[in-house]
Amino acid sequence: MRVYARILAAGFRTQSRYLPAAFAGLLANATFGLLKSGILLTLVDDGGGEIAGYTAGTMAAYVWLSQGLLGSVNIWSLPGSAERIKSGAIAVDFLRPVDVQLAGIADDVGRGVFALIPRGLPSVGVGVLVVGMAMPAQVLPYVLGAVSLLLGIALSHSLAYLLGTAGFWLVEIRGLQVLYMGVSGLLTGLMTPVWLFPDWLKVIALATPFPAVMMYPIDVLSGRTTGADALWLIAAQAGWLALALAAGQVATRLGRRKLEVQGG
Amino acid sequence: MSRTTPETAGPGTARPRATARVPADGRTPSSDTIVEVRGLSRDFRVRDGLKVRRLTAVDDMSWSIAAGEAVGYIGANGAGKSTTIKMLAGILVPTAGEVLTCGLRPVKDRKKLARRIGVVFGQRSQLWWDLPVRESFGILAAIHSLSRAQERTRTDELVETLDMGDYLGTPVRQLSLGQRMRAEVAAALLHRPELLVLDEPTIGLDVLSKQRLREFLVRERAEHGTTLLLTTHDMGDVERLCDRILVVDHGRLAYDGSLDGLGRTVGAERVLIVDLAEPRAELAVPDARHLRSEGGGLRQHLAFDPATTTAARVLAAVSEQADVLDLTIAEPAIEDVVRRIYERATTSSS
Amino acid sequence: MGDLLRPYRAVLASRIRAQRAYRTSFRADLFGTALVGLTEMAEVIVLFSAANGTLGGLDLMQALLVFGLAELAFSNADMMFGHVDSLAQQVRAGTVDVLYLRPQPLLAQLVTSDISLRRLGRTALAVVVLIWALAANDIDWGPRAVALLALALVCGFAIFCANFVAAGGLQFFLLNAEQVTNAFVYGGRHASTQPATVWVRGITVIFGFVFPMAFCAYLPAMLLLGEPGADWLPAWLGWFAPVAALWAWILALLAWRAGVRHYQGGGG
Structure with a gap:
C-alpha cells in the first residue's frame, strides 16, 4: 500500500508544476460557471423559486461545484496507461513489482486531488462571491462530501482506465473514446443536473456509473442530499468503484495474457 | 507581421544587389555577399521561477559570407547557433545590430527572402508526414x-542526384531518417535558393547516409554555386563540406578562418577508445594524447593524428601495456575541438 | 489571382485527400463530432423541457432556432479555423518556424494549413436542427427573412473565425496557459446558443459587445421571430451583425499582430 501512496504523492507534485495551466483552466471554468448560472437560476426563478428540488442557492452550488470538479475528474481523455497499452510499452510495466492498474489510477487520482487546490477551491470561491451559492452550515455534509468527492474522482479515473484497456484488443479506440466523451459529458450531470432530465433519460443515466462521478458528490457536498440518503449515494459510488476496479483488473489480466501469448 | 501582397515575381526577376553598404572596417564591399552580420546581438528573457533573467544568446557578432562559400558554423549546445540562424531567416528580431541576408532585411522582407533561401531544420520537418514525398514536393512547388x-x-x-526514386510514393512518416533527411534537403532546394542553411543535417544518420548527403551537397554547390551555411556537431561534415569555419562560444565569435592551418590538425584527430580487462592508470602512448578515463581506468580515450601515426600503431602500443577487450575509433567531439580552437585563438592573439 | 491562391489551394487539397484516405477512422470521427453536437443539443432540450413553457422568453423551438444558427456557424468556423486555436502546441512543436520560411503571410498560411473535414458531422446535425427549427417556428417568410438568415450565418461564421484568430494571437503570449483562450472561444460558443435575457450584466458586456457572440444567432433569430430581445441587446441590433463581425476581426488581427511581434521579439 505504501507504494501506491508514494505514486499518488508524486502525481500530486508533478501537477503542481502546471500552475499557470491550472489558473488558465480556472478562468475558463469561471466563464462557463457564469453562463450556466445565468440560465439555471432563471429556470429556478421561473419555476417559482424551486425546480426539481433545487433552490437558487443549491443550483448555484451545483454550477460552481461542477465547474470546480472539472480539473479533478477525467471524463474526456484517455489516461497515460491507454497510450502504453496501445503501443505495447505496458509489457515493461508488467515487469515492475506494482499492480499496473492501481499504479496508473493512483497517479491520476493524485493529480486530480491536487487540481482541487488551484481549480476546485477558487471556482467555489468565485461562486460564493459572485452568485451567493448556498453551502451547508453543518460539518457533516463536508465530511461525507469529502468522501464522496474522493470516490467520484477515483471512479472517473478507474472508468477511464477501463476504457483504455480496450486497446489490448482494438487497434483504434478513438471511436470508442469519442462515444464515451459524448455520453459521459451528458450523463455525469456536467451539462445540466441529472435531476432535470426527462424521466426516460433519468432512468438511463441512473443505470450507468456516470452520475456517481459528479452528480452524487455535488449533491452530498452541497447538502442537497443529506442523512441516510447521502449514505446511500456514497454506498452506490463505492459499489460502482469496486465494480470498475474489478472489471479493470480482469481486463488487465486478460490483456496481459493476450500480450504474453501473442507477443503484442 | 507586414501584410503586403504576396510577391508573385518568379525567379527570373532582377535581384537587388546583395550589399550596397560599405562595411565599417573599410573593406571593399564585395558585390556578392550573401550574409552580412554587424554587431549582431540577441537577448532572451528567461523566467526562472519568479525571477526573470536576461540571457545573451548572441553577443555582438560581426562576419559575412560571400556567395559560393561553404561555411561551417560550429559551437557547443547553447552557443547561439540556432538563434543566429533564426535571425538570418527572419524568424527572430535582433536585439541589437544588423543582419542582411541576400541583401534583404530578413524580418521586414521575409516573404522576398523566403524565395531566395532554403533552410533545413534537422528536427522540424517541412514535409507533410501523412503524404507521399512526391506530393510534398508538389505543394512546395506551388508555395x-x-x-x-x-x-x-x-x-x-533532385530525385536523381539524391537517389530518392525508390521512395517518392512513400508517406513521409514511413521513411527512415536518412531517407527523410534527403527529402528535407530536396524540399529546401526545390526553389533553387542562393543560400542553403542546414541545421544539424547529419545528426542521427548512419555512416552511409551521411556520406551520400555530403556528396550531394558538394555536387549541388559545384553545379549551382549554392552557398552553404551549416551548423553541425560532426567534424566529418566540417572537413568534407566546409572551406571555412566560424566557431561560436557563449554567443561570441571565437574563430573565423579556414580549416586548413589552424583547424586541420585539431579537426583531423581521431580518438581511439579502448575497453581494458582491468582498470589502469592513464595510458602513456607515443604520438597519442590521453583525453580521459572512465570506470576508474577501464575505458580510456586516446587522441591521435592520422598524419603522424596510425590506429594500428596506437593500438599496438596500448596492447603492450594492457589487455584490450574492445575498441572503437571515433571522431573527436565538437566540444573538444571548439575548446582547443578557442584556446589556440586566445593564446595566439595575446 | 489564381496564381496568388495556388499555394493555399495546394495545401488544402492535400489535407482533404489525406483525411479521405483513412475511411473508417474518418467515418468514426464524423460520427463523433455529430455526437458532440448532439449532447450540446440535449442540454438545450433538457433545460427548455424542464422549464415551465418558456425560459428566458423563448420556448423550446425558438431556443433550437438560436442553437441551430449558432451551431452551424460555429462548426463551419471550427472546420476551417479550429486548428489556429492550437497555436501554442504548434509553437512548441516548431511547425510555426517552418511557416516563416515560405513566401506567404503567416496567418494566411496557418489558416490554410489544415481543414477538419470531420466537423462536417457536427455541421450536418446543425443543418438538420436549423431546418427543423425554421419549419416549426412562426416565421414571416420573404426576402427579409432570407436576408436575415444569410446575415446571421455569414456574420456568425466570421465572428467565430475571429475568435479563433484572437486565440492564436494570444497564445503566442500564453505558451503554458493556452487554455485561457477557451474562455472566449468555447465559452463564447456556449454563450451564442443562449437567450441573452438570462445573462448577468458582466456576461452581457463580454459576450454582447467585447466578443459579440449575441450577434451570431440570438439577435438575428429574435428579428426572424419578431421577439423583442434582451436588456441592452434589443432585437434591432441584429441588423448590425456585420459591424459586430468587423469589430471582432479588428480585435483578432490586433491580437495576432501583437502575438507575432512578441514571438519574434521577446518570446521564443
Whole structure:
C-alpha cells in the first residue's frame, strides 16, 4: 500500500508544476460557471423559486461545484496507461513489482486531488462571491462530501482506465473514446443536473456509473442530499468503484495474457 | 507581421544587389555577399521561477559570407547557433545590430527572402508526414510559385542526384531518417535558393547516409554555386563540406578562418577508445594524447593524428601495456575541438 | 489571382485527400463530432423541457432556432479555423518556424494549413436542427427573412473565425496557459446558443459587445421571430451583425499582430 501512496504523492507534485495551466483552466471554468448560472437560476426563478428540488442557492452550488470538479475528474481523455497499452510499452510495466492498474489510477487520482487546490477551491470561491451559492452550515455534509468527492474522482479515473484497456484488443479506440466523451459529458450531470432530465433519460443515466462521478458528490457536498440518503449515494459510488476496479483488473489480466501469448 | 501582397515575381526577376553598404572596417564591399552580420546581438528573457533573467544568446557578432562559400558554423549546445540562424531567416528580431541576408532585411522582407533561401531544420520537418514525398514536393512547388515545367525539371534533378526514386510514393512518416533527411534537403532546394542553411543535417544518420548527403551537397554547390551555411556537431561534415569555419562560444565569435592551418590538425584527430580487462592508470602512448578515463581506468580515450601515426600503431602500443577487450575509433567531439580552437585563438592573439 | 491562391489551394487539397484516405477512422470521427453536437443539443432540450413553457422568453423551438444558427456557424468556423486555436502546441512543436520560411503571410498560411473535414458531422446535425427549427417556428417568410438568415450565418461564421484568430494571437503570449483562450472561444460558443435575457450584466458586456457572440444567432433569430430581445441587446441590433463581425476581426488581427511581434521579439 505504501507504494501506491508514494505514486499518488508524486502525481500530486508533478501537477503542481502546471500552475499557470491550472489558473488558465480556472478562468475558463469561471466563464462557463457564469453562463450556466445565468440560465439555471432563471429556470429556478421561473419555476417559482424551486425546480426539481433545487433552490437558487443549491443550483448555484451545483454550477460552481461542477465547474470546480472539472480539473479533478477525467471524463474526456484517455489516461497515460491507454497510450502504453496501445503501443505495447505496458509489457515493461508488467515487469515492475506494482499492480499496473492501481499504479496508473493512483497517479491520476493524485493529480486530480491536487487540481482541487488551484481549480476546485477558487471556482467555489468565485461562486460564493459572485452568485451567493448556498453551502451547508453543518460539518457533516463536508465530511461525507469529502468522501464522496474522493470516490467520484477515483471512479472517473478507474472508468477511464477501463476504457483504455480496450486497446489490448482494438487497434483504434478513438471511436470508442469519442462515444464515451459524448455520453459521459451528458450523463455525469456536467451539462445540466441529472435531476432535470426527462424521466426516460433519468432512468438511463441512473443505470450507468456516470452520475456517481459528479452528480452524487455535488449533491452530498452541497447538502442537497443529506442523512441516510447521502449514505446511500456514497454506498452506490463505492459499489460502482469496486465494480470498475474489478472489471479493470480482469481486463488487465486478460490483456496481459493476450500480450504474453501473442507477443503484442 | 507586414501584410503586403504576396510577391508573385518568379525567379527570373532582377535581384537587388546583395550589399550596397560599405562595411565599417573599410573593406571593399564585395558585390556578392550573401550574409552580412554587424554587431549582431540577441537577448532572451528567461523566467526562472519568479525571477526573470536576461540571457545573451548572441553577443555582438560581426562576419559575412560571400556567395559560393561553404561555411561551417560550429559551437557547443547553447552557443547561439540556432538563434543566429533564426535571425538570418527572419524568424527572430535582433536585439541589437544588423543582419542582411541576400541583401534583404530578413524580418521586414521575409516573404522576398523566403524565395531566395532554403533552410533545413534537422528536427522540424517541412514535409507533410501523412503524404507521399512526391506530393510534398508538389505543394512546395506551388508555395514557391514554380511553373509546372520548372517543377518537373527541378524535382527530376533532385530525385536523381539524391537517389530518392525508390521512395517518392512513400508517406513521409514511413521513411527512415536518412531517407527523410534527403527529402528535407530536396524540399529546401526545390526553389533553387542562393543560400542553403542546414541545421544539424547529419545528426542521427548512419555512416552511409551521411556520406551520400555530403556528396550531394558538394555536387549541388559545384553545379549551382549554392552557398552553404551549416551548423553541425560532426567534424566529418566540417572537413568534407566546409572551406571555412566560424566557431561560436557563449554567443561570441571565437574563430573565423579556414580549416586548413589552424583547424586541420585539431579537426583531423581521431580518438581511439579502448575497453581494458582491468582498470589502469592513464595510458602513456607515443604520438597519442590521453583525453580521459572512465570506470576508474577501464575505458580510456586516446587522441591521435592520422598524419603522424596510425590506429594500428596506437593500438599496438596500448596492447603492450594492457589487455584490450574492445575498441572503437571515433571522431573527436565538437566540444573538444571548439575548446582547443578557442584556446589556440586566445593564446595566439595575446 | 489564381496564381496568388495556388499555394493555399495546394495545401488544402492535400489535407482533404489525406483525411479521405483513412475511411473508417474518418467515418468514426464524423460520427463523433455529430455526437458532440448532439449532447450540446440535449442540454438545450433538457433545460427548455424542464422549464415551465418558456425560459428566458423563448420556448423550446425558438431556443433550437438560436442553437441551430449558432451551431452551424460555429462548426463551419471550427472546420476551417479550429486548428489556429492550437497555436501554442504548434509553437512548441516548431511547425510555426517552418511557416516563416515560405513566401506567404503567416496567418494566411496557418489558416490554410489544415481543414477538419470531420466537423462536417457536427455541421450536418446543425443543418438538420436549423431546418427543423425554421419549419416549426412562426416565421414571416420573404426576402427579409432570407436576408436575415444569410446575415446571421455569414456574420456568425466570421465572428467565430475571429475568435479563433484572437486565440492564436494570444497564445503566442500564453505558451503554458493556452487554455485561457477557451474562455472566449468555447465559452463564447456556449454563450451564442443562449437567450441573452438570462445573462448577468458582466456576461452581457463580454459576450454582447467585447466578443459579440449575441450577434451570431440570438439577435438575428429574435428579428426572424419578431421577439423583442434582451436588456441592452434589443432585437434591432441584429441588423448590425456585420459591424459586430468587423469589430471582432479588428480585435483578432490586433491580437495576432501583437502575438507575432512578441514571438519574434521577446518570446521564443
